[in-house]
Amino acid sequence: MKQIIILSLGILLLSSCASDYYVAERPAPPPVIVQPAPPYPGAVWIGNEYRWRSGHYYYVQPHYVRPRPNRTYVPGRWNSGPRGHSWQRGHWR
Template sequence: MKKIAKIGLLLALTGTLFTSCAADYYVAERPAEPVYVRPVAPYAGAYWVPGEWAWRGNRYVYINGYYARPRPGRVYVQGYWHPVRRGYAWHRGHWR
């Protein structure tokens, strides 16, 4: 019985840790994507991963895109701004 209680407590603490990491940071208005020149592909078949927004220093900053090797059987889902109660929050892109 004590072992089950310890496992339950561990799971509860782990869940709390991960939910605190998943907080949405929001902005009242979506920032404009900066304009930059996409570099030439470094090799044939390189996939361009578009730039993204990241929360740094209490604000969103833009991180330029980059080339990556395609992942067999997977597609890249581009990040996007989604509306939240107080404005917009960035949903990161990912391989699916």
């Protein structure tokens, strides 16, 4: 039983690892959105983001989040290379 649990956790961990998905063309540019006032002091604006689903990138609306202690948010960006374009998600550093 213990081995089954350990094996299941290992599979779950490996399946959740992020990988790069490449497309020949980037999606259409996101709409221009005026950044609203923060809903509370210290709120961090998460700008334009994309996620991968069903074989393509889709746009995620910008929004505010609570800051993480002692961290700085690094916005996402497009990477281009010989395999095409891939989105590097925003993350906390």
